[in-house]
Amino acid sequence: MKTRVNFDWGSWYLLLAAGLWLMSCKKETDVVSPSTDTSAENKVVNDWILENMQEVYYWNTKIPANTDKTLKPGAFFESLLYPYDATLRPDGDRFSWIEESAEDLTAALSGETRTTGMEYNLYLRSAGSNDVIAQVLYVLPGSPAEKAGIKRGDIISKVNGQTLNRSNYASLLFDNTTFSFGLAQVSNQLIIDTDVIKSVTATVFQENPVFLDSVYVRGDKKIGYLVYNQFVPAPNGSNGSEYDNQLDQIFSRFKAQGINELVLDLRYNPGGYTASSANLASLIGKGVDASKVYFREEWNTTLTPLLQKQYGSDFFLQRFMSKSQNIGGNLQRLYVLTTDRTASASELIINGLRPYMPVITIGTTTYGKNVGSITITDDTGKIKWGMQPIVFKSYNSQGQSDYSAGFKPTIDIEEPISLQPLGDVKEVMLNEALYQITGNAGARRGVGEKNPLSSIGSSIQRKAGGSNMFIRSRKLSL
Template sequence: MKQHVVNKARRASLNQVFKQNKSFVAVALLGFIGSLSGCKKTTDDVTPKTTTTAASENSTVDNWILANMRDLYYWNDKIPANPDTTLSPDVFFDSILNKFNATTNPDGDRFSWIENDANTLTAELSGESVTTGMDFNLYLRGSSGVIAQVLYVLPGSPAEKANLKRGDIITKVNGQLMTTTNYSDLLFTGTTFTYGLGTVSGTTIADSDQTRNVTATVFQENPVFLDSIYTVGTKKVGYLVYNQFVRGANGSNANEYDAQVDAIFSNFKAQGVNELVLDLRYNPGGYTSSSANLASLIGKGVSSNKLYFREEWNSTVTPYLKQEWGSNFNIQNFLDKPQNIGNNLSRVFVLTTDLTASASELIINGLRPYMPVTTIGTTTHGKNVGSITIADETGKIKWGMQPIVFKSYNSLGQSDYATGFTPNVEVDETSPLLPLGDTNEPMLNEALNQISGNVAGGRRAAVRNPFIQMGSSIQRKAGGQSMIRDIKSLKL
């Protein structure tokens, strides 16, 4: 295929792409337990159209998609030479992806996706969505039944007001038992839900008469869920549950969530914290500016002169980006943070699951060259690539897309976690789920035992969940498993 180049006519459009999105970069959403393909459409167009009109509209959108993908897609050299631009935009987008195949294309694309509403996508990437305010894991019940176990409930949310709590087992929705064929429609369609609760005894799940009525609403999630300080012998242990890398609320420029994290570490420093447990078990990613902020509060001996991570873009757009924004356009250094506690730390513990992804994995990968990082839990998701949100600056095209555009590397040139980080100590969440922050909760308890030295040979046997997990509501979030990178350093 002839090498594609960024021509003059496209340069102004590319500049607008970065500016209109505040120049952020994200790793794309993984389809929820295989129910979503590489592209997704949020609603169906219910307005009847003639075949000719539909084909014309498809062509307009598809050619817009194609132009951007040929410039920016990480695998732009794999795009077909003459794709069918009469297809519906979601189908067309999927048709030009360099799709992952474990056998024939293990380095292919698992994460690019497209939405038919760019504005909704942008809001959700900042933590605002229509939600009940809780997240849950899904497990098989027998051969075809399904249950949902609540992982956490957001303060002030409809779910909290309905008295739902971490560990609750949902077996029914609106009076229907959940199965492998109906659970998706029951849990993710509509806004009004009556949840029927169940109980767990060992590996047995029983239905109960208890119900909870919840109506989903537009809700802004604060990613800073919990912070505590524990005393373990002579150690002061800081603990932070952080569920998404988001700088501030949707539409806010105050970076209030980053400021809240700064304040927590200021307190850690004042209280003499000398061990840190960072709980990222439910953190699917987010803004890498927030990831850099957090890493800069933790890293030992880090400063704005030291590399946190760098990006590798395709050979088409890299020369253009270097010309426009300088040779360091793809570099993210640490920040100089007076709240940094790194000098008091000899290591950091990170609690992980398969929901720990992208910007969370960036923390692990980015800190490892500077200090020991001990992971406790289960293997992380494996997202070392990123994407930008692309929307039409004219507003004529309503679609928004998240194509993969770069791969990330730490200061040692390492990016070898596409299959996730295997935990140093394997511990699974088991029923009943204890409250987050409870020192008997298995994952936190393991970290505290590691700190106290109360482990044989430096580690204990793995604790495993007896139920078969099918997926999680966290994977359905826009920006789930995401790395959203500000490019303010590109002099916009």
């Protein structure tokens, strides 16, 4: 059965924090349920996986010559990968993945999931302890969590009456839909349980990634501040650009108010659609327009000559857009707030703007994702799986792609265990940015408080975003 890959560039094309999604990569097959486990049925799905991987996978020359198609599709997909190893394969794959339901995946990529409406970091409760706490990072407006009165900085130590620990936290936090959250509080850097309980039921909820914007005036400094939590152009089911338009409107206001400094808060942004990344970069960049290169893609040696022949060199380039709302002419630099949850399209903003203006990062080292993957789905509906293999590496206009270990911060500062609201001038990262912009005379510098707890993860890692997106007006058939 010959592989037929149909890249519908008129559909969404996205680069995820965990991968980049291409909607119409398909193969004619019989209908297969994602839960199949017989060898014959597995072989149908695995044939589809292998043939597409051999064509588009960035490391396609590393795919094993002998494969076991009797494996379940998830295990078979994993067996094809060129896995990362810090010593043996530092150039290996950390990001390709597969999902049983492509339909659920596409919804999640647009920010629609079943959720309580909050994101949180996970920490060991104390040194040497197996107990775990979840600290709320932000709560979505209108979500079940907000309606229950949960807010940024709240600490969850129990779920449904059980104390969180290394063994149970994943099932208690991620496998339930109805929650009774037992809260704790910080006292002298210790976590103390309280009697406060918040009851929340998860629901299907659409996240608006444009979380907060503010303006701060300090003397002759007019400072714009934007909290942006995922690069998503529009809600699930929309073919429009509602969220991108919202960003345009914010920057139109920034421009009208004479903003001459900008703080872009990407600390919780795992990535998103490339089109949205390019849109935001085009609103910020100094001296950029549709003639300037934002970033370039490097595909595998199988596809590159075919793409080059059919579409020319411009196929591999993402250029900026000419935006009337661009404020780059008033900016001397850009401040970006970062953590290890800042990934993919967020790092693309940093890397893509570096050739055009100074980019100063404040926070902790970013995640380190300079490659993109595509989600391949069967748009005939016969195969229900969706996979996201890495298919390219990205470079800025100066050929730089040197952040696989993340961007180290220009100014190193971490979030404390006691969190202030986002946008509050006392909030530690924003406070540092204001200090750097205005100096001693213009802002009171907060005291950097170290977080004494050991991090073991974050709910943000489970978001299906790190997605980046292209919209092409033509089809590629190979």
